[in-house]
Structures are given as structure tokens and as C-alpha cells.
Amino acid sequence: MGNKIIMNPVTRISGFLEIQVEVEENKIIDAKCGGMLFRGFEKMLKGRPPLDAVYFTQRICGICSTAHSIGSTSALEDVLDIIPNDNDKMIRDFIHGCEIIQNHLRHYYQYSLPDYVKGVELQLTQIEMHNDYRLPENLNKELANHYLDSFRYGRLAHEMLTVLGGKAPHNHGVFVGGVTVNLDASKWIKVKSTLAEIKDFVENVMIPDVYVISEYYSDYFENGVGYRNLMTYGLFDNYKEKQLFFVEPQVFIDGEVYVLDSDKITENIQKAWFEANQIVQKPTELTVEENANKEGAYSWIKAPRYDGYVMEVGPLARMILSGNYKRGISTMDRLIARVLETKKIIEIMEQFLERMKFEPANQRIYEFPYSVKGKGLADTSRGALGHWIYVQDQEIYNYEIITPSAWNLSPEDSKGLKGAAEKALIGTTIKDMAYPVEIGRIIRSFDPCISCATHVESDRFAPMDIRIV
Amino acid sequence: MNCPMIQSKSNTAKKLIDIAIKEVKEDERKKINLIWLEATGCAGNIISLLNAERPDVTYLLKEMVSLKYDNSIMVLEGQAAFQQFIDTLETEYILVVEGAVSIKDNGKYSVIAYYNGKPVTAMEAVRMAGEKAKYVIAVGTCASFGGISSAYPNPSQSISVVDFLNREVIRVPGCPGHPDWVIGTIAHLLAFGKPVLDEKNRPVMFYGxxxxxxxxxxxxxxxxxxxxxxxxxxxxxxxxxxxxxxxxxxxxxxxxxxxxxxxxxxxxxxxxxxxxxxxxxxxxxxx
Missing domain, CATH: 4.10.480.10 (Cytochrome-c3 hydrogenase, C-terminal domain)
Known part of the structure; x- marks a missing residue:
């Protein structure tokens, strides 16, 4: 006899997610990830001033708003044919790095750790959720204390972001052309000293902590594997110098690495609450309408695919594809790669600091061509983020966004391919059916952001002659 | 044969411990409960709250309020998490809502839980918790005024918590709300009751x-x-x-x-x- 487990809310993530799994003889035989929030940002963006996309799209997501400022700014720069100078690029990438650090700290300590560590001190989190806490008492206590300590470092990462970007979440300083801050020695030394403090915590506390967890939960190297197809749009890859470089755009399919071809990206709405003339569409041609009552659908997340393949994106994909991580792909590898990446990002940010010049922001007045299309593809905290914009007559005519969590948390497509996290769940052994703790651990290893993944809805995209830049 | 005297003596220590635990628990109960409900929004206000300092979020949760429900940071998951939400409704509590209330198709566009075999919409949860709360605080511009969640053409038919609930709601707008605005408002409620509000129910101390x-x-x-x-x-x-x-x-x-x-x-x-x-x-x- 099979058993069905429905988990909703999946807490300690951003947004609303429902997981349904079918279990037979303690093994997950089917899984469904449902994004449960819809706001329709792309419909809202239609008709708005193009430059407003930078501040507008950030509001898709409270935890990774900077990511959307990077995506939208890159798309607008593509439209306007602007390449920021290296100094502005470094300051902007530094701002982005602050968010990645903040996200990774928050995810590892506030979202993931309570799955493995018992009784952190906050009143809310005293409750024991299950009976699979394995750390010896002294180590458990130590890590529970680090949970509390980590609040400070996540906050400091946002403070650095604010020194250069005005405020966080929802920064102002990332803008078309580069950044708006006029960097000076006072700001520079403030972020430099703060970064050193965070680095100390990451190296001496966060990294040892993840190895403690991986030692006592080593069976999590065996589950949550998924398709083993990885993708990145590239991060810190626009510099000539090697010390500033992290990872370039690429895909890894069935054991082979290929150069990324963004024309191979499609979205499939078979099991999503959307209607359209075509089930599979390109992000530049999307025409969908929402329908919360669609038969057989179970998610507000569309299913993005690359050349028909389901791709995993995120820190593990970046760390493997950049040659910085080799152990493998699993629940625990995702946690370790995220923590190790935090250090890697900090090291590159230190290199940016060494090279930054105190020059005024390189801003100017922008005018848009009559009709123009552009795209901004960038890797962000949770992986590959794409913004596609179509500007006509000084207004946004169409806007489409595919977020990292849409790649990882997508539903089944019309070929019957399950999403990446769904696939990672299937085959997992659940030790204790009364406490199916494996589900939350595997899902959280992807760091789901459902606010992002379910932001959208596009409007009709009329055929016309378009200049593609 | 059991001697009642011995039995009573051996129970004395246990009784004292029980009383002590009860007192600690009662002391704990003096802290008012807080439900932080994420509705139709980006969850940016809870992220902003975690940036608070002096007092930071640890102080807020240890010394000021007893946080019973928040999707982003609570340990419990699934039905057990939502059960805590339900149980808190029978106590005295402050309700914070972030995010607007999507009312399209009876709230189907924001489902926050699956409870006793049924989906629970954010709209239902705001109503359930909003009716009984001692105070309701709308944190962020979406909860306060509809905000970006209700931007034209408002595909999810989102409205503010103020428009949705038929009761007094304190507005702490901002995208996101500044942690000082949120914690300061809560501090005022705890120490002195309702703060002075302007014509739009915003605390004058922050929005004057x-x-x-x-x-x-x-x-x-x-x-x-x-x-x-x-x-x-x-x-x-x-x-x-x-x-x-x-x-x-x-x-x-x-x-x-x-x-x-x-x-x-x-x-x-x-x-x-x-x-x-x-x-x-x-x-x-x-x-």
C-alpha cells in the first residue's frame, strides 16, 4: 500500500511551497513540488518606464532583490548597448557579492541548520521536530550557539551592501551604466573591515560547522542526487584578470560540458496553472494566461528546460563547473558547496577591493531606441537568473523572467520529465514515516525561493519587426 | 503495601519542580505571543526584521514577544507548523501581516498551508488571525496599502490588510519596513499600548x-x-x-x-x- 505525504508549509524557505510525495515500502516513488503564490509581475511591468524595471523587479523577492537588480540592469544595458567600465563593474559585483554572502549565511544557519541541530535558543525554535538529531550534546550546543551568532554576520553583509547600495533589501545603487555610489576611502575602508570580520566567521565557524554536519549525516551524500545536469550563466566572468574570475556560462549534460546557448531555453506549462496556445515557448515569445482551476496542474512555477533537459542551478553547479568542488552531487554536497562558495565569493570581493578606484559614478541620461529587445543573464545566489525585456516607444512592451528556483523547483513537463528537486526526492528512503525528515532536508538543500519562482505572467507578444541587440 | 507517607515524600521534589516549571512557563506566558503571517508579497519584511540591531531579533524574541508562527524562520514544518498557528489563535497575541491579501478566486493565488486535508489560503489565515488578535500591525507597503502586489493591473486582485479586515490595523509601511519601525511599534504596544497614529493609522513617531x-x-x-x-x-x-x-x-x-x-x-x-x-x-x- 502506498502512502501520500503532503507537506505545506515547507517552512524555512522564501515563499509558499507544497510538496506531495507518494511512498511505497518507505521509498519515495513520486514527488510534486508546487509553488503556491502568484502575483503576476510581468503583466504589471507592461507599459511602465523601462528604467523602472530595476527597482520594480527587485520587489519580486525579499531575499534576493539584488539579484533582480543585476538581471534587470543587465537586460537594460543590453538594450541600450552599454558596457560599464571595470571600476563600476567591480563595485556592482561587490554589491552582488554582499547579497550572496547574506543569502548563504541565512540559508545555512537560519533555514538549514534546524534540520540537523536540536533546540536553538530562540523561543520559536525550541521545538524538536523529529527524532533524527544526531550530534553529540556538546557539538549540538556549539552549533546551536552559532545559529544565534550568525544573525550578526548576515546583518553585516547587508550593511556592506547598504554602504554601497543605499539600503537592503531592495537596493538603489545598482543601476544602468554601473552603480550610483561615488566611492571614497571612508566607504571603502568600512566595507573592507566588515568583509574581514565576516570572512573570519565563515572560515573559522561556518566551514567547520558544515563538515560537522556532513560527518554525522553522511548518508545525505547518498540521497537528493537528481539528474546530474548542471547549468550556470556565469558569475564574475567579465574580467581579464584571473584573480577576479569565478565561473563562465556553461552547461553540463550527461557528463559533457557545453558552452551555454541561451536560445535553447524554453518554458513548459503542462503542469502549471497557465493556459496558452503552445505548451512549450521561448521566454521571448511567451503568451500565457493564469488559470487557478486548470485540470491536472499543481504549481504556479512554469517548467524551464534547456534543449529539453531539466537543469540544476545554484552554488553546487557553479562550484563543480568552475572546478572548485569535485566530491559529487547530493543533498550534503549542496550544503557544503554553498558554504565553500561563500569563502570563494569573499576572496574575489577582496580582489575587487584591491583594485577599486575612487572615481565618480559613471552615470548618464539614457534614451531608448523605438523598438528594441534585450536580455540579462546572470548567476545569482540560487543560480541562473534571466531577464528578457522588450522596449517599444519608451515603454516596457514585454518582460519575462526565469528565476533559479524555477529551474530547481519546476513541475513536470509535457514529456513527463519531473523537475530537478522532484527528481532528487524520488527514490529516497524515508526511515520513519511518522517523521519524514528527509523531504525537508532534500528540498531545502536547493534553497528554494518561491516568491521568485512564481512571480510571473506574460502578456501577448505581437509579431513585428524587431532589432535584436 | 504502599505507605502513603513515603509516597508523598518521594513526590515532594517532583511537585516542587512541577511548580517551578509552571512558574517559568507562566513567566514565559507574560510575553505576548506574536504571529508573523506572510501573505501575498516577497517576504522582504521578515528579512528586513532580521537586520535589526539594538534590539536585534534575538532580543525581540527572547525578551519582548513569543514568536509562534513565521514561515521563514520557524523550525516546524507542514501541518505541525500550521497547528501552532491554529493553537495560538486561542491565546492573546499580536498579529503582524506582511504582504497584501489576494482575493482573486477566493484566495487561491496564495496558499500558505495544507491543514486537515484542505488548502488554507493567505486570505483565510489573515481573516482567522485578524479577527481575534489584540493588535494587528500591517508591516510593509503591500500589507499597509496593497503596494507592489496590487500594482496595475493587479493580476492577483491584491488589497491591503486594512481594506480586508473590518477592524483597527496599525500601518507600518515601507518597502521593506525598517526594523526600527516594526520593533519600535511593538515596544510601544507592550509598554504603553497603542502609539499616537496619524490619519492613516501610521505611528507618528516614525511617519510624522x-x-x-x-x-x-x-x-x-x-x-x-x-x-x-x-x-x-x-x-x-x-x-x-x-x-x-x-x-x-x-x-x-x-x-x-x-x-x-x-x-x-x-x-x-x-x-x-x-x-x-x-x-x-x-x-x-x-x-
């Missing part, structure tokens, strides 16, 4: 002035010296700054460890704490 009133670039405005583009150090009124109509103490408080704020970063105020944000505040940047 416009950004323009105390702007660090005010003297440029008064002298008619204006910036031409972002990055310039002068008044950004002609670039679309919404400071003159936006009530919030950003210029004197500043953000994230009080290190900066949007205008000091050479960008205009986009009126994110204001009633008609975003539709009435655009273009954010006017060239």
Missing part, C-alpha cells in the same frame, strides 16, 4: 515628517540647485524624487546599521512607504 522635510539635500532644493542625473550630489526633485510626498524618517534614521539611505546613494526616493506606491510614484527615475 516627509523625507523632504529632513532631507540632507534640502538646501539644494531651497536654492534651486538640481541634479542632472543619478550620481550627482544635488537635489533630485527633477529626476522624480518622491521625498516631498513620502512620510518616513529615512533621512534621520538611515538604513542597515544606520550607514546609508537611497538619497545619500545618489538616487531619488521612490516613495516606497507611500499609499500609492508604485503606480502613483512612477517614473522612479525621470530623464
Amino acid at each position: 515628517i516627509t523625507v523632504h522635510d529632513r532631507c540632507t539635500r534640502r538646501s539644494y532644493f531651497d536654492q534651486g540647485i538640481f541634479a542632472n542625473k543619478l550620481g550627482d550630489p544635488q537635489c533630485m526633485f527633477l529626476l522624480g524624487c518622491d521625498g516631498p510626498v513620502t512620510k518616513a524618517d529615512c533621512p534621520v534614521r538611515q538604513w542597515n546599521g544606520y550607514v546609508n539611505w537611497p538619497i545619500e546613494d545618489n538616487t531619488p526616493c521612490i516613495g516606497c512607504a507611500q499609499e500609492n506606491f508604485p503606480d502613483g510614484m512612477e517614473p522612479f527615475v525621470k530623464y
